[in-house]
């Protein structure tokens with residue numbers, strides 16, 4: 001675990017300071033990508049982990065003060081993992097007064113039957129869960145689904161795609177389903193995992209164990225996570241910089257012809273003259289020809 005700012009001599013963060021910090025980051029992401037509109041009904045997918053509890057907390061706080069009106073329908077999928085403590089979530093949601101639905105679908109049996117021993121379950125398991133969430137969202141009249149992926153998920157996906165898939169792609173903050181009927185949003189994409197972890201501890205969310213499925217670790221994702229943590233230890237602030245890079249892309253300095261075509265780029269300018277990188281791209285209409 002990386003040291004939290006509070007461990008470096010500074011005053012440890014409080015519940016309120018983390019709530020403000022995470023709330024600001026989530027609000028910025030929601031605003032940057034127009035994630036929530038007036039009249040939206042969001043299905044908030046909760047797993048019982050720190051990320052989704054935190055997302056739910058922040059969305060509810062935002063709901064109270066936002067100028068737009070939106071509804072939250074909280075949904076958990078009980079996938080039939082042996083020993084799943086469904087009552088913990090039920091009791092929490094009841095205590096907090098959330099509009100909560102628990103869906104019981106035994107995907108665990110399907111996954112363990114279809115995936116050979118020794119292989120990881122996660123790909124099929126999460127695909128089945130996603131399908132259930134899409135179906136339930138439609139049944140509940142929701143037009144959007146909120147997922148709790150955070151900054152580290154975005155960065156790990158970026159490096160997984162880079163190192164193992166030969167793609168320069170992270171995780172979309174907002175995407176639409178194939179049939180156009182649902183929009184998936186990720187309000188926590190700017191939130192640092194260490195802040196979420198510290199906040200979840202201070203909030204004393206009743207975290208559900210995450211090893212009930214018996215799945216092997218996602219080795220590549222874990223390895224990339226460790227690599228990112230090491231980079232952060234060597235150069236503190238690196239994760240922030242990499243996230244900033246994802247918001248500051250220079251298409252002319254990538255080698256994707258489709259991108260050049262889509263943006264109607266014809267040439268990139270040599271920046272040796274001191275021009276800012278942002279000025280380097282010359283849209284075709286600005287090129288003076290002989």
Ligand code: SF4
Nearest residue numbers: 121122125126213215
């Ligand atoms: S960790 Fe377990 S519950 Fe989560 S996606 Fe993988 S198999 Fe499914």
